[in-house]
Amino acid sequence: MAANWKMYKTTGQTTAFFQQFKAELNGSESCEIVVFPTTLCIPAAVEAASGTSIYIGGQNIYWCREGAYTGEISGEMLHDAGATWTLIGHSERRQYFCETDANVLKKTQAALEAGLTPVVCVGERLEEHQAGKVHDVLIRQFAGGIAGLTEEQFARIVIAYEPVWAIGTGKTATPEIAADAHRLIRSEAEKRFGAEAAQELRILYGGSVKPDNIGGLMAEAEIDGALVGGASLDPHSFAKIVSAG
DSSP, rough: EEEEEOOOOOOOHHHHHHHHHHHHHTTOOOOOEEOOOOOOGGHHHHHHHSSSSSSEEEEEOOOOSSSSTOOOBBBHHHHHHOOOEEEOHHHHHHHOOOOOOHHHHHHHHHHHHTTOOEEEEEEHHHHHHHTTTTHHHHHHHHHHHHTSSOHHHHTOOOOEEEEESSSSSSSOOOOOHHHHHHHHHHHHHHHHOHHHHHHOOOOOEEESTTTTHHHHTTTTTTTTTEEESSSGGHHHHHHHHHOOO
């Protein structure tokens, strides 16, 4: 269960979240938990999560280790700050910051080189969904952003399917729609990396995940977890989602 905080929470709010969240969990983490705060809050999150099995990740990464790239952060810098995971290719990065599938591949490779676990995001926009192009979009994004990995690299990534039309809109893909997309992604993985690698691949669903719909989503065998946005900002809400995992 992964929490993407996007551009929310100060360091003080981050510390306060973990104090309440840990109390809500009461030491009974039933699944792997990753929290992605803003970059400035990573050290506070790492300190607050100390002594638990909660991992901390960055929301973005640049593919160069260092250089004259104002405003960018390398995998080595994330790792040094205490992060062990990173998001890559989130739909908001693609939409607002013009990230391409080629960039996603380079960032994924850089994350792996830095010892980070990348969550590589794929998903269709509303007009693509309405036009029946979901499979075409996912196949294209997999081919351009993931298929270029080696077998060893692919074994170390997680994929998140996030239909863009369901992010922050209150609309959620039905468990059946989500499971169908996950099956397609796993099928593409099998074609490129083999049946065993496809079976081992973890695919998360992201898109207006809430305590009241997580149960139905997780009942689908194809859905291995969730990438949670707004509902992860509240410790009580996210704890309920984690418990459902």
